[in-house]
Amino acid sequence: MQFVDKALARRFEACEEMPQVLYARAFQKIRLEIGAAEEEICGGHMIFAGLGSPIGRATGLGLTVRLLRRHVDRVEQFYRSHNAPAQVDLCPLHDPAVLAMFKQRGYGIAELNNVLYRRLDPAESFFALPLVARFAAGGPRRRER
Numbered sequence: 001m002q003f004v005d006k007a008l009a010r011r012f013e014a015c016e017e018m019p020q021v022l023y024a025r026a027f028q029k030i031r032l033e034i035g036a037a038e039e040e041i042c043g044g045h046m047i048f049a050g051l052g053s054p055i056g057r058a059t060g061l062g063l064t065v066r067l068l069r070r071h072v073d074r075v076e077q078f079y080r081s082h083n084a085p086a087q088v089d090l091c092p093l094h095d096p097a098v099l100a101m102f103k104q105r106g107y108g109i110a111e112l113n114n115v116l117y118r119r120l121d122p123a124e125s126f127f128a129l130p131l132v133a134r135f136a137a138g139g140p141r142r143r144e145r
Helices: 006-030 069-080 096-104 140-144
Strands: 037-041 044-048
Touching: 006 037, 006 044, 037 069, 044 069, 069 096
Parallel strands: none
Antiparallel strands: 037 044
């Protein structure tokens, strides 16, 4: 059995973080009216991709670099500048002092996510899935069906 440590937790966080960063960068080019922004902080990123967007949290911070009050101040300033609430993803592997710091500032838990994983053995074989769909070139007539 493999135990999850901060390094593995950081890799999991990156799976959530980096697509958001890339969306924000794309929105900076193609949706200027949104005012999208992303900024590195404390080993992670703060992301803003429009008010009400599900893309827009501080993610990955404090797992590889010690998270200090000044970092939280910067997170709050970043989101305040976009008239958005500050939302921060944390995990149970953050230092207890980090969780206490957010609690002292009035933050609460909005959701709790779990990640299940298993290692894949390169020698492992999987059965072939049956082909259940057939693909064919379409044309104007086929679209009408």
